[in-house]
Amino acid sequence: MLYVVFDDTGRCLVSRDDPAPSGRAERADYDGVVAIALAAPHDQDWAATAPDLDGNRLLAGSVMLVVAGATLAASALVSPWVAVPAGAAATVYVGRRHNIAAARAEARWASRHRILDTRAEVARFRRAFDAARTILVAWPYFAELVQVPSPRREVSASLWTIAGLLRDHADLAEQHVALSEARFGDLPAHASVRGALDERLARVEAAQRALSAEIDRRLEPLTDLAARSASFVRAEAATHVAHEAVRRADEAVRRADESLGRVAAPAAPPDETRELAERTAAIIKAYRELTDRT
Template sequence: MTAPHDLHIGADHEKTVVSASPLRMRTGRARRYRAGSVVEVVPRRPSGRTRADLIRVSSQLSLVLLVVSALLTGAGVPWTAAAAGSLALVALVSVRLARAARPGTFALPKDQDAPVLHGPRERAAYGRAVATARRVRATWPALRHMIDPAEADRGLTTALRDLAAVMARRQQVRRLRDELGAASGHGLPGESPAAVALAEQRDRVEELWRESGADANRIMASIHAAAVAGENLIREQRIHETARNAEMAIARLTATGVPVSDAGPELAERTAAVIAAYRELQAEP
């Protein structure tokens, strides 16, 4: 059952998909990892089976099922039912094997508003933010007495959702910016109405570019700050605990001091005296 505020994040070799609905695979298979309300979907590596391998496996399975169908028919099971079941099983196995042999790619979400990132820079930046969000979540068990995990989960998920929307918008602005930049070499005089309009649009796009960059940096900086703050606090707690344990150990050692006798020095003196006497005896004629 999908929670109403779940965020599903998947990245394949061509795009990054962020959606409130569960992600579907167009090809291949994937593993799903849930952390709070964030579900990361990771494509599995293709099995590497070739078409010849798939045909061989299907043929072997068909031969085994043919024997099983004959036995079931002999036991009184209608041959049509046995044959239909065998065909369905062969088809299911063939489809699953063929799917596992192909690289995993995500289908585009049905929600048209779901961000889909194709740009390498936007994808890389969002991937770093997701990795930093994992660091934030890793600090919560140690800080469970200081934070509300449910509230923190909602805030972190909202930040990732907002960042995906900002990155998708920035991706569109980047394309438009590149198009206007390519059109700048038009060769028209500067006072031309077309040239003036183009310059105005370029100024507006540059403003959108700066705004989207500032929004993205603000969200990513907040996620990074949360990770660093939590990690520093945990490190400080551990150092404080180490110092407190050391203080208690020192206090116990001080209170239960071990009395030290002169047995060691006396033994050394007696040993030295015995050795000296032995040498004197050896020196006598």
């Protein structure tokens, strides 16, 4: 499963875990790609910190309190010259263990969550997401034709990769801004660091171009497949409409034939006037022939 969250501030979260956002949210499952729209207003914090860090901090604080209490007790029973250094060492040990655990938790969370919070990156990812949604919605119409039941694995992996590239591109953009401000700000003309700044700016710009090209390269097949999928569905829909129109026309002809077969042609009624006229004309003619002879 891949979860894609958009909020009203223009940010986007792409996650391999269900983010379970607080507040009201609308969900739509597109065959394994779940779109989540947060309803405004909301107070969702997407800072790149592990969700269990608060619990870790609480646990570490509790342990430190226990250590401090034990140190005071040992000072009273033994000697502060022995207990205090031991307590300090234990506190440092607990603090280091907590920091290591926190760093691991953050790394684990960051490996499964990618945040996009710049307008340019979110717009490019929205394009990828819209293409993915089109593909996943249209796929059932030609799954048998291409002999692939579902493209969810390929589409999800593509979105995840693009999100990572966009996040890296945004990070480079931040570095470029910082380097530019340092290079073209109040830096003295004779500062030796100018050369290093220029060199880093050139490297960052080259990396940005390479990343942007890679993002476009990965977007192209996704948007192309989406366009072909939508075109196929439209063509199939038009064909279905045409076939349905022909079917209805054939049905109308068939029913008309059935009706015509059930209704016999009406018999012509006798024309009494014509028979009377013909009969009268024959009698008059015969009468005249007789009178003319006499």
